[in-house]
Amino acid sequence: xxxxxxxxxxxxxxxxxxxxxxxxxxxxxxxxxxxxxxxxxxxxxxxxxxxxxxxxxxxxxxxxxxxxxxxxxxxxxxxxxxxxxxxxxxxxxxxxxxxxxxxxxxxxxxxx
Amino acid sequence: xxxxxxxxxxxxxxxxxxxxxxxxxxxxxxxxxxxxxxxxxxxxxxxxxxxxxxxxxxxxxxxxxxxxxxxxxxxxxxxxxxxxxxxxxxxxxxxxxxxxxxxxxxxxxxxxx
Numbered sequence: 589x590x591x592x593x594x595x596x597x598x599x600x601x602x603x604x605x606x607x608x609x610x611x612x613x614x615x616x617x618x619x620x621x622x623x624x625x626x627x628x629x630x631x632x633x634x635x636x637x638x639x640x641x642x643x644x645x646x647x648x649x650x651x652x653x654x655x656x657x658x659x660x661x662x663x664x665x666x667x668x669x670x671x672x673x674x675x676x677x678x679x680x681x682x683x684x685x686x687x688x689x690x691x692x693x694x695x696x697x698x699x700x
Numbered sequence: 701x702x703x704x705x706x707x708x709x710x711x712x713x714x715x716x717x718x719x720x721x722x723x724x725x726x727x728x729x730x731x732x733x734x735x736x737x738x739x740x741x742x743x744x745x746x747x748x749x750x751x752x753x754x755x756x757x758x759x760x761x762x763x764x765x766x767x768x769x770x771x772x773x774x775x776x777x778x779x780x781x782x783x784x785x786x787x788x789x790x791x792x793x794x795x796x797x798x799x800x801x802x803x804x805x806x807x808x809x810x811x812x813x
Contacts, residue, residue: 592742624804631704631791631806632743677742686756687733687745 590615590682594691602699603670609663609694611678616656619681622688623652623663626675635676636663668698702726704794705774706805713782713812721777721808725794729803732775734767737789737807749775782812 591614601607611621620639624632636645636652638661644653651664665672675695679688705724713719725732730751735743748756749769760767764782769775779786789807 629806629809632793632804634803679743686731686748687759688735688743689745690735690742692740692742 590618590680590689592678592680592689592691594676594678594694596694597692598695598697600697600699601668603668605668606664606666607668607696609665609676609678609696611661611663611691613659613661613680613689615682616659617683618656619683619685621652621654621661622679622681623650623661624677624679626677626693628674632677665696670698670700672696673698704729704792704803704805706790706792706808708808709806711808711810713810715783715812716781719779719782719786719810721779721790721792721810722774723777723792723794723805724774725792726796726803729794729796731795731797732769733793733795734775734777735791735793737791739788743791746777779810782810784812786810787812 593612595610618640622637623635625635626632638645638654649666654661675693677693678691681688704726707722732749734746736746737743745759747760747767752771764780766778789809791807792805794803
């Protein structure tokens with residue numbers, strides 16, 4: 589059974605710092621991995637999707653990496669801003685399944 | 701494109717009542733997914749539907765929960781005889797094909813009192 593873990597559960601950093609969020613999964617057989625952002629009381633916004641054959645994806649100040657063999661992904665946020673404050677969720681898609689398996693998220697706070 | 705629309709956004713039910721949650725997928729999307737987020741937990745898959753068909757309901761509780769996606773109209777997640785443990789945020793996602801979807805609605809927050 590695939591399980592996804594995100595560490596840390598919460599993170600608070602001053603504005604302008606670069607930071608890394610971690611995601612680990614127990615079964616390396618995945619179809620893809622996705623990072624989402626969730627704002628309080630809101631839905632999910634997809635940030636980056638990495639196919640199993642890829643090693644990383646970049647969008648603006650965000651960079652996500654994938655190491656399937658070790659069951660890990662990281663989300664790197666450069667030059668953090670207060671508007672980046674949100675909960676970040678990692679999700680994997682098992683092969684042959686249409687569902688996503690989510691981690692519990694990292695609650696990120698960027699202090700001005 | 702209006703995005704995935706869920707209503708109501710907030711729903712309060714007394715124990716024993718029924719809750720009906722509606723999800724209108726994005727235009728052109730024929731695949732719908734329901735997820736539940738319990739307080740302080742991640743999202744858990746419940747059910748995957750295509751028009752008029754339930755494809756995967758492996759995450760649905762065996763009793764009191766049902767889902768449908770009729771040929772016309774929104775997808776409905778129905779919870780009968782709600783209990784306090786059903787209090788959660790319920791999210792719907794849609795996709796135009798069999799991908800697991802990157803398009804989520806804003807959720808329905810169910811509170812059982």
